[in-house]
Amino acid sequence: MLSSTRPTRRRALAASAGIATLALALTACGGPSEGDDTVEGEDITLTVATFNNFGYTDELLAQYEAENPGVKVEQIVAAQSGDARTNLTTKLAAGGDGLADIEAIEVDWLPELMEYPELFVDLTDPELEGRWLDWKVEQATTPDGALIGYGTDIGPEAICYRQDLFEAAGLESDPAAVAELIGGEDATWDEYFAAGEKFVAASDVAWYDAGTAIAQGMVNQIDFAYENEDGTPKDLATNDEIKDIYDTITAQSAKGLSAGLGQWSDDWNAAFGKGAFATMLCPSWMTGPIESNSGGVTGWNVADVFPGGGGNWGGSFLTVPASGKNTDAAQKLAAWLTAPEQQTSAFVEAGTFPSQLEAQDSPEVQEFTNEFMNNAPTGAIFSNRAKAIESNPFKGPNYFNIHTTITDAITRVDVDKSDDPAASWDKAIEAFQALGL
Amino acid sequence: MATLTSTEPVPGLGAHRQRPPRRLGFSQKLSRWDVKVSPYLYISPFFILFGITGLFPLVYTAVVSVHEWNLLGGQGEFVGLQNFDDVLAQAVFWKSLVNTFSIFLLSSLPQLVVAITIAALLDQNIRNATFWRMGVLIPYVVAPIAVSLIFGRLFADQYGVINAMLELIGLEPVRWHSDRLASHFAISTMVNFRWTGYNALIFLAAMQAVPRDLYEAATIDGAGRARQFFSVTIPQIRATIIFVVITASIGGLQIFDEVRLYDQTGLGGADRQWMTTVLYMYDVAWGGQRDFGRAAAVAWMLFLLIVLIGLINFLVARRIASSGPRAPRVKRSVTKRLLQEAKAAGAGRPGPRAPTSGHGPKHSSTTTDRRNS
Structure with missing residues (x-):
């Protein structure tokens, strides 16, 4: 034991070490605890998690913000659908913390999620009947009749x-x-x-x-x-x-x-x-x-x-995780994003072929040609x-x-x-x- | 301890002086605690963090491994050792173990040999030493994902750069993905690329700490460069070799990034010909089976396996790295006894610790022993 350090100084060191330990322990336990509890009428932020390119441009989202005062929409884009899947399943497994208000899912990983319909909001809405191809709706409907996702593209x-x-x-x-x-x-x-x-x-x-x-x-x-x-x-x-x-x-x-x-x-x-x-x-x-x-x-x-x-082959849906704070507002936004008008503009933007009957018949889609494919009328x-x-x-x-x-x-x-x-x-x-x- | 006893009030003196204030007694008590407790307090942040991020997951994984536990469904029934049974019954698990060992051997052994060689070369008097030393570390800075993407293109079966070069000089292209051993070799190459320089630097640091007079003495005794390397350098950096061997084994048994990114599906090939155990564990948890219980069982078996391999490595490396007679080890009880004897003999004077167990003298004496033998 060295005795050169004077006791007072050592005590100060010990105390600061103790404080540092406490601080570490506190930060470790703190974790993310944001999440503004929204009261009716206050501004809310809705997050939309997509992958690759869904064709949802900033202008499109700004249009929704303009039409719905008090709602801010943010898009989180994963590079690949596999990344989005890992993110979604891992966070669902952790109880839903940190999920976006709207999570895009691909038809490939729909079956594994369909086993746990209680993790998602039932989006059934009589007003939207007949919007999509029948088989597209069937894919996302559970045996009990709950609709867990609105179709985007096919x-x-x-x-x-x-x-x-x-x-x-x-x-x-x-x-x-x-x-x-x-x-x-x-x-x-x-x-x-x-x-x-x-x-x-x-x-x-x-x-x-x-x-x-x-x-x-x-x-x-x-x-x-x-x-x-x-x-x-x-x-x-x-x-x-x-x-x-x-x-x-x-x-x-x-x-x-x-x-x-x-x-x-x-x-x-x-x-x-x-x-x-x-x-x-x-x-x-x-x-x-x-x-x-x-x-x-x-x-x-x-x-x-x-x-x-x-x-x-393929195609995606927008789902609303049940753990979200603003599920009603999120459902409204999901319905808007998958409306024929928005999916038509998404097709023109990113080439995602709409699953909505009305959008498929729209002139923008019908007259679309692909320059790279020798101007084929794709x-x-x-x-x-x-x-x-x-x-x-x-x-x-x-x-x-x-x-x-x-x-x-x-x-x-x-x-x-x-x-x-x-x-x-x-x-x-x-x-x-x-x-x- | 000696200082503490010396500050204690000497009995008898108190009668003449005023009784010391009470708080002094308390502060003495405090300073006694201070001496006893603060060393542990100083190292406690690491152990608290380790407890939260290391020990807790370890224990929790054990809990998960004895339950039915789905990725999305969460905790199910208690099933005892059923998960371990299931995993051991899966042929892919055993295949992955063989793959892991094959890749581990193909990467660790050449890596250590090359790293020591590079370190020995860098330890010589060369111009721009810092440049060369930093140069070997560059591959380590490259993210493993980038390494995998680059090597994926190099090792592509049909349009890969390496096969193109092989064909250019008239050799048969190697099926880097289809052939099991070839795929292991390709993956080991990525691992070696990344870690050889890093290990070389660790070896170099150890080599530079070897006292130069040992080499001078060896030169005077007529030992050549090679003889000096094997008889002076290697024994002197023994502790470092053991350290590197153990960290390399731990890393080698946990190879994941490179295999995950070696092809587009990331599941170790159509025949699972290069699936490692860690990748298998990932696949069990997040892939088809979505079974956290089984994955936790794999994790625990892998943990035990790594501990076992680490122990074997430790023993083997100690034997290999110490040429000549081993340094005499002094048991702690012997040291204690000697200390006490010395204390008793020279009452009051500081104990003669240095001659019996001091670091420096022991070293030099053992090395002279070694040279003489």
């Missing part, structure tokens, strides 16, 4: 293709001819693959980008793909419909129709610029990634056709494709777990080439059993 699928590569392969390349080649009004998957065989025979380029993308398109046309109506999972080993799809897709890989890319991988992104494939399944929002990945490659066009009937094409959608595939809480086992199995054959189709299917069955459903 992803009706067409076929995007490389006009220049079609020409190089000596095939007719204008959109109408391509639509006819793939099968026209009642195109089937067999016709799509047959056209592909014709194409790859005359070209070095693959027909489509990824086997998992085709799986997404085909599985989305089955009403009850992996689960029964009551939500119980079907046994994958005896699920013939899925096995058929799996066999079909892996057979195309063997024929060289697939470019063997994992969707959204670095290779996939680079493949656009390299011109590695000629067609792809193309929901309305896909025109954005195609343009940003192509890096100088022009020649993309859109054919008004889709094999096996219509198909929808507004008219995608509203045409939206009308072709007949089924609303049931997606229960286990849908994505089971679907992942299938996409993994296809990836092993199509991308990794590490297993033959039969061995990979066995692994999928194993993975399905490991889920313990």
Whole structure:
């Protein structure tokens, strides 16, 4: 023990250390405790959490503020939907603290939230009946009839293709001819693959980008793909419909129709610029990634056709978490944001195709053309494709777990080439059993 | 302690003087507490913070692991060790363990060897020493996410830079994602890129603390550079090697960012060929199963595993790093006994602590021992 420090000074040090400790403990326990308790008539701030680009501009939100004095609207934008999902589920798990008043959710993660409808405000409103496509409303309606989200956009699928590569392969390349080649009004998957065989025979380029993308398109046309109506999972080993799809897709890989890319991988992104494939399944929002990945490659066009009937891929909803402080005001804002006028302007702004019938028929949408896609009339094409959608595939809480086992199995054959189709299917069955459903 | 006893009033003197005021007694008491308590008070902020941010989650995770616990649904029934059972029965868990060890070995071992080598080179007389020393730290400054994104493009299977170069010189492209070992190698490369320089700097700091006269003596004795490195440097930085080995193992068993961002799905590949245990834990909690109970069970098993590996490392590293006879260790009880004897012998004089357990003399004596042997 050193004795050079005088006792008084040491005491002062001890005291300050004690205070510092106390301060630390206090700050640690304090936590965020903002949140102005709003009394009727006072100014309120509503936060809207979205991701990617919903097309809600500052001007649009300012318009709402002008029409509703005393309400301030703030938008929080996550870069990717996955980030928004993690944020939402983590905060819901923590009791709802820190959530925005309006949380945008994607249809992909809707099923897991539908299991806990009490976490969200029931947005049912008789006045809004008939605003959306029926199947869009059905997606967000719980078995008890509660509506947990207002639809924003949808992803009706067409076929995007490389006009220049079609020409190089000596095939007719204008959109109408391509639509006819793939099968026209009642195109089937067999016709799509047959056209592909014709194409790859005359070209070095693959027909489509990824086997998992085709799986997404085909599985989305089955009403009850992996689960029964009551939500119980079907046994994958005896699920013939899925096995058929799996066999079909892996057979195309063997024929060289697939470019063997994992969707959204670095290779996939680079493949656009390299011109590695000629067609792809193309929901309305896909025109954005195609343009940003192509890096100088022009020649993309859109054919008004889709094999096996219509198909929808993606789309979002606005929900109001029940833990919010101003749920009534938030519901009003959500209803306003998803009104046909606002969704039309969002489409023009960001290309998110509206799920509202009235917005789809509006002149702004119908007359919209996409400059990058060789001025294809994408507004008219995608509203045409939206009308072709007949089924609303049931997606229960286990849908994505089971679907992942299938996409993994296809990836092993199509991308990794590490297993033959039969061995990979066995692994999928194993993975399905490991889920313990 | 000696100072305290000396300030105590000497009995007998009080009779002549005025009785000291009462508060002096209190202040004495205070100063006694001060001496006893304040060291603990000074280090307490760390332990209070650790209690809140480290110990509490640890205990709470144990509570979660014995319950049914859904990400959104929250706490369910008490299930005992069922979660541990479930996890152990999942083939992916075992696969992830193998992957973790493979990536850990591929990253830690080369990393340490290269780091020590770099440190030894930087320890020489080179021009612009600070420039080179800072240079090796630059990769550490780069955020792991940026590292992963850059290496993701380098290691892409079809259009990656590395495969393009391999093809350029006429070699077969490596399937960096499909092939299990290749993917482990690619991920280890990212880890090594980030941590080698950092570890090199730690080693360098330790090497600079080695007394220069040891090298002079070694040179006089005719030891070459390599001999000096293995017989002087390595034994002298033993403690640092143990420290780095343990931190590297803890880090190596917790690799997450690099694997999460190695492909677009972030689940360790279609065959889970590069899924690590931490990633598996994340997937169990936030992915398909959404099961916090099982994830907590994984977390605890991983914790125990890391403790075990840490212990093994500690023992192995101590053995490897000490060439020559080990420094004689003096038990605390022996020191105490010696102290007491010394106190008794030289009553009143400060105890002769230094010769028996002092830091400096012990060191130099052991090193001379080592050189002679």
